[in-house]
Amino acid sequence: MTTDNTSLKLKKEVPQAEDFLPILGTDFVELYVGNAKQAAYYYQHAWGFQPVAYSGLETGRKDRVSYVLQQGKIRIVLTSPMQPKGEINEHIDKHGDGVKAVALWVDDARKSYQETTSRGAKSYVEPYVLEDEHGSVVISGIHTYGETIHLFVERSNYTGAFMPGYRAYAPLAKSAETGLKYIDHMVGNVGWNEMNKWCEFYAKVMGFAQMVSFDDKDISTEYTALMSKVMSNGNGRIKFPINEPAEGKKKSQIEEYIDFYNGAGVQHIALATDNIIDTVTKLRDRGVEFLHVPETYYEDVLDRVGEIDEELEPLKELGVLVDRDDEGYLLQIFTKPVLDRPTMFFEIIQRKGAQSFGKGNFKALFEAIEREQDLRGTLQ
Numbered sequence: 001m002t003t004d005n006t007s008l009k010l011k012k013e014v015p016q017a018e019d020f021l022p023i024l025g026t027d028f029v030e031l032y033v034g035n036a037k038q039a040a041y042y043y044q045h046a047w048g049f050q051p052v053a054y055s056g057l058e059t060g061r062k063d064r065v066s067y068v069l070q071q072g073k074i075r076i077v078l079t080s081p082m083q084p085k086g087e088i089n090e091h092i093d094k095h096g097d098g099v100k101a102v103a104l105w106v107d108d109a110r111k112s113y114q115e116t117t118s119r120g121a122k123s124y125v126e127p128y129v130l131e132d133e134h135g136s137v138v139i140s141g142i143h144t145y146g147e148t149i150h151l152f153v154e155r156s157n158y159t160g161a162f163m164p165g166y167r168a169y170a171p172l173a174k175s176a177e178t179g180l181k182y183i184d185h186m187v188g189n190v191g192w193n194e195m196n197k198w199c200e201f202y203a204k205v206m207g208f209a210q211m212v213s214f215d216d217k218d219i220s221t222e223y224t225a226l227m228s229k230v231m232s233n234g235n236g237r238i239k240f241p242i243n244e245p246a247e248g249k250k251k252s253q254i255e256e257y258i259d260f261y262n263g264a265g266v267q268h269i270a271l272a273t274d275n276i277i278d279t280v281t282k283l284r285d286r287g288v289e290f291l292h293v294p295e296t297y298y299e300d301v302l303d304r305v306g307e308i309d310e311e312l313e314p315l316k317e318l319g320v321l322v323d324r325d326d327e328g329y330l331l332q333i334f335t336k337p338v339l340d341r342p343t344m345f346f347e348i349i350q351r352k353g354a355q356s357f358g359k360g361n362f363k364a365l366f367e368a369i370e371r372e373q374d375l376r377g378t379l380q
């Protein structure tokens with residue numbers, strides 16, 4: 001059993017997955033937001049992301065502004081429109097702030113486009129080349145669920161900070177990192193009876209394979225339910241769980257998301273750390289709000305998961321959850337939605353061997369989410 005959870009396994013982890021679309025990792029996640037300047041401040045000072053690059057009026061770009069931030073291998077791009085109408089405005093009008101692009105780092109963006117569109121993916125943008133004095137980047141893109149897209153980014157011939165069209169972004173004040181390392185998984189919420197359709201999309205169009213599935217008996221409380229399947233690419237670096245609502249006595253969190261996002265979209269981004277107690281303490285001290293777990297959760301948690309390296313008291317104090325599978329255990333915690341609409345949130349995860357997603361925590365977790373829904377008046 002390995003506890004080295006920062007090293008990404010290179011061996012083929014998901015043997016059923018096909019390799020026509022080799023993906024090296026997540027390149028960046030782009031959010032369309034109403035005010036990128038202030039969002040950039042939030043992600044730097046609350047989350048410890050570091051400034052990398054900027055594009056806007058000063059770089060000759062008049063229609064939009066983008067800030068690029070990074071921590072570990074996690075790169076986020078925050079983009080706001082600079083003029084009325086257009087794709088970004090419409091996206092924000094309909095969805096609020098949210099993830100537009102999940103960009104994947106590939107060796108060959110042209111081949112990635114060709115392989116996926118020939119298998120039925122809808123084109124978002126044909127391959128194009130951006131160049132500057134640091135080299136060139138090739139980008140192409142396809143649509144996935146809702147109005148979310150996947151971009152394929154080929155950057156082997158590029159040595160600049162991010163990509164052509166950007167310049168250094170150096171705000172006056174920097175904020176220390178919080179120990180976030182890489183994106184562990186990114187979850188999509190889709191509508192009623194759409195989970196299988198989108199899992200088939202990832203299997204057929206992207207060559208992904210299903211790692212695990214949860215039905216409404218696994219993920220339900222007295223009131224609400226959902227179903228989920230986890231799709232992974234061949235080397236296991238990209239894991240996309242897909243959720244759909246299931247019938248319950250009251251409205252599930254997935255329906256609430258779909259209502260407020262006006263459709264399918266990215267529900268949560270799980271960020272990995274090597275020290276969840278340290279990371280979550282720092283995030284909480286800077287104002288990141290986490291879901292509250294009842295103290296009763298900790299009364300029998302060690303009976304359930306067995307021995308763990310960490311002291312129980314700080315986990316309890318922070319509200320960190322623990323789960324175990326055949327390969328080890330994991331520690332995880334979820335933020336409240338980070339936007340005004342109850343849509344996107346983050347998970348912080350530390351893997352100590354376990355490759356699963358915290359099934360044993362679902363009930364405690366969803367009861368915590370229901371309490372929040374109840375406060376919003378959307379648990380009906």
Ligand SMILES: [Fe+2]
Binds near residue numbers: 185187268270347
């Ligand atoms: Fe998750």
